[in-house]
Each structure stands twice: as structure tokens, then as C-alpha cells.
Amino acid sequence: MSLAIQEQVSLRAYNTLAVDVRARFFVAVDSLEQLQAALLWAQQQDIAVLLLGGGSNLVLAADLDLLVIHLQLRGIQVLDEDANFARIEVQAGENWHDFVQWSLAQGLSGLENLSLIPGHVGAAPVQNIGAYGAELQDYFESAWVYDRQTQQPQRLTKAQCQFAYRDSLFKRESGRRVILSVIFKLPKQADLRLDYGDLRGYLAQQQISAPTPQDVSRAVCAIRAEKLPDPQQLANTGSFFKNPVVSAEHAEQLKQRYPKLVCFAQADGQSKLAAGWLIDQAGWKGHRQGDAGVHAKQALVLVNYGTASGQDILQLAAQIQADIRERYGVELEIEPNVLG
Template sequence: MSLVIQEQVSLRPYNTLAVDVRARFFVAVETLEQLRAALAWAKQREIAVFLLGGGSNLVLAKDLDVLVIHLQLRGINVLSEDDEFARVEVQAGENWHAFVQWSLAQGYSGLENLSLIPGSIGAAPVQNIGAYGVEVKDHLESVLVYDRYAQQTQRLSEKECQFAYRDSLFKRESGRRVILSIIFKLPKQATLHLDYGDLRGYLNKQGITEPTPQAVSRAVCEVRAAKLPDPAQLANTGSFFKNPVVSAEHAQKLKEQYPHIVSFVQDDGQVKLAAGWLIDQAGWKGLRQGDAAVHAQQALVLVNHGNASGQQILQLAAQIQADIKQRYGVELEIEPNIIA
């Protein structure tokens, strides 16, 4: 199939923050051959490329003078299955949540806590998506990538992906490797993680004391839908800031000043603080500057009420960062990828 390269394409429908910037060139690829051809086309013309999945983790702050490659590779394939595990290969262009639902319907567990995270399979390892105490790395066996430097495909084990909190090799060496597919190893006997974010309490209130993975998935969807705005209704890019990690000493001082501060002690003794709590306490919740705003119910989420630019969203974020630094001595790091 030949490539259809479009020019001057609005990216508004392709990013959940609904920022209206243009791509100089845009192409959808459905196969590895098309990907190679698109990369060669850009190389020949000395044009940079940008890899696009579902656009749910981006702040597009200017028109992109590049070839945007929209990854549309499709397919789900069960490689092997025994009494304990199923090994499933999923192509990068599949939708994350749809795959989670498919896996649960087959009787495979492990991904239930990651229900309703927007975006594509291919982007999931980039920031090692996580929610309710589970991360994609927990059930990922390997990733097939196209390495643009070596100009060949390569299979990376979970260890080789160098996963960390909202981080990976793919994020650190951004743009070098195109993720083509993932092999998941999914347990058939579920080990549920219910203690994070009080999922157990939510299920108990529903009278569910011995939940199935599907019941956990439904609970996660309900809790998330109540807390986070749906990008289809109100444009946003999920959590705008990472939860900051500070020393035990710093956390102790903050606790003395703010006894209700939300914090989690880490394995290494450092303390993770809830960024949303800090921003909320500082009075930013619901604050609006033109069409850029802090969500009225969730201080961690910045929203676009209509025509905010990426720059306006980033200006609001910078003011929040400066205020949090001044009040608490804490640096907030932006979570989505800024394309500026």
C-alpha cells in the first residue's frame, strides 16, 4: 500500500488537549513497510519526524515543521497459553483500554487497574503508564521496536526497557525507537491489587468482598470517571504534573507545617507527595486564565475550555510550578511531553 502524505494538517483532532496546531506533513502508517517508507521519505528531504499515538500525553506548543507519523498498526495475537499464563502480542496502534477489556473478557488478568487510561498500546511503555499501584512494566515481557539509528527491528526485554516511575528508555531517548508491538505475559489466576486509592473500600461499599478482575476494572472505571474529566467532554491531558519525591527530612518539615499533607514513604526512605494536594491547598483549583484552567474538581489536571493554545497552558503550568516551589520548596515536573 502506498503512502498518503498530507500537508498542513490540523492536529486538533489528534490531541486530547484539543490544541490547534498544524503539522507540515502527516501520514498514517499501518505496517512496518509503510513506517520504513515514511522514515525514508522524511530522511531524503531532511525533515524531522514525530511519532503520534492517541495524542493523550502531549502539549503541542507550536506548529510542527515535521512529518507526523500516526502509528496505526493493528492486531492482537495469542502466542501461547497454559494453565498459568497467556502470552499475547499486541500491535502499537491498538487502543489501550479496548485491549484491557479484551484481555479481561478472555479470562486474562493483570491489567484491570490500568482500565480507562487513554491512548495507544505503542505509547504505554514510553512513560510506563501506571494507576492504582500497577504499571505496564509489571506484565510486559518484551517490546518490538524499529531502531531508527540501526535501521532495523530489535526486541527488548522488560529489563532492557529500563522502566521507572513514568519513565523508560523510550522517553529518555525520545524518537529513536518506534514501538511496533508488545508481548504481555498475563496471569490466568488473578492477584488483585486493591489497596492503592482505596479500591477495596469502594468495592466493599458495593457489597463486593471477593471481586473478580472484571469487577475491579469496573470499579476503576467508575472511580476514574468520577474524578477525571473525559477528554471528549473537556479537553485535557490527564495528570499534568508528576508526584514529586522529597527527602524524609523535607517531608517531615512539611508535615509539621501541614499536618494533612498527603504523602507516601518509598522503599528507599524518600517520600512521594501528592502533587494534586499541594496545588489544591495553594488555591489553584478551578482557576481560569482565558480558556486555560485548572480543573474545578481535580487540581492535578489542566484543561482547555475551548481555544487555549499550548503556550497558554504552559504559562499557567509555569505559574503553578513557581508558586509550589515558593510555598513548599518542591519542584513540580510536567508529566506530558511538551512539543515546543
């Protein structure tokens, strides 16, 4: 099998932060056979590999001396269905939002709150994508993966994927397993989750009293478009920091000092703080250093106004982390994958 491996490829068009670094080698694959051939080639060259989807959760800090494998496996298939559920297998290279819209058009629900999240289906389990009170794991059944250690395809159940907040087995053992396809079990009867963010308020404003999953999807899209910059217009990688989890005592102390602190009690007794609120209160919103900046409407999003490098973005992030540590005694963890 011949592989079209290119050399010294600019990754600017392949990451939504629009950072201009080069990959020493680059190949697009659209089948398991091509993937195996690309992995074998990298092994023979003794060179590392980066698995690339839509590039919307990456910070590329330097040129990459490795083989980038752009996963382009396509296809959506209904495996089986009954009166209540349908099981759908989606190949890794499908666009996430397009798949969500496809599922809603089939009369299936569950994914509406995750509308408009950029990227590919294959990367969605990596950080267990979440938004508006929903997470990928809610309707995830299993995934076909290629295990680079055993060199075998393997089906992993939800329990085996060890999903947690913006985390999974795939993130913890980064690069070991290539997600080939994801199987979802989607309900035909909607069980809408409207208690998060401005969803209820937005639907009431639109005078929608009995929303359908498609109404919720449209609401999520409208609210997101209002708050988050479109990477096509202003390069960014979504939320730059995870929401930090602190002890209940720590949250209580902060609440005494900052009565408007945004915090959510967790099942384990700890408290999750809104990282965006902390950064906003610290005065960073709209701050700009050269072409690296904090978005003017959403303090959790770092943006590239044009020629910022990955290092410029990371330097700004480090300043924010130090400030938040000093002010609130809280550690902010970077959410996207940092490379190079």
C-alpha cells in the same frame, strides 16, 4: 510503495488537549514497511519526525515543522499459553482500554487497575503508564521496536526498557525507537491490588466482597469517571505534573507545617508527595485564565475550555510551578511531552 503524505494538517483532532496547531506533513502508517518508507521520506527531506499514538500525553505548543507519523498498526495475537499464563502480542495502534477489556474477557488478569487510561498500546511503555498501584511494567514481557539508528527491528526485554516511575528508555532516548508491538505475560489466576485510592471502599459500597478482575476494572472506571474529565467532554491531557519525590527530611519538615500532607514512603528512603494535593492546598483547583484552567475536581489536571493554545496551558503550568516552589520548596515536573 506509495505513501499518502498530507500537508498542513490541523492536529486538533489528534491531541486530547484539543490544541489547534498544524503539522507541516502528516502520514498514517499501518505496517512496518509503511513506517520504514515514511522514515526514509523524512530523512530524504531532512525533516524531523513525531511519532503519534492517541495524542493523550502531548502538549503542542506551536505549529510543527516536521512529519507526524500516526501509528495505526493493528492486531492482538495469543502467542502461547499454559495453565497459569498467556503471552499476548498487541500491535502499537490498538486502543489501550479496549485491549484491557479484551484481556479481561479472555479470563486474563493483571491489567484491571490500568482500565480507562486513554491512548494506544504502543505509547503505553513510553512513560510506563500507571494507576491505582499498578504499572505497565508489572506484566510487560518484551516489545518489538524499530531502531531508527540501526534501521533494524529489535526485540527489547523488560530490563532493556529500563522502566521507572513514568519513565523508560523510550522517554529518555525520545524518538529513537518506534514501538511496533508489545508482548504481555498475563496470569490466569488473579492477584488483585486493592490497596490504592478508593478501590476497597468503592467495592465495599457495591457490596462486592470477593471481587473478580472485571469487578476491579469496573470500579476503576467508575472512580476515574468521577474524578477525571473525559477528554471528549473537556479537553485535557491527564495528570499534568508528576508526583514529586523529596528527601525524607524535606517531607518531615512539610508534615510539621501541613499535618494532612499526602506522602508515600519509597523503597529508597525518599518520599513521594501527591502533586494534586500540593496544588489543591495552594488554592489552584478550579482556577481559570481565559480558556486554560485547573480542573474543578482534580487539581492535577489542566484543561482547555475551548480555544486555549499550548502556550496558554504552559503559562498556567509555569505559574503553578513557581507557586509550589515558593510555598513548599518542591519542584513540579511536567508529565506530558511538550512539543513545538
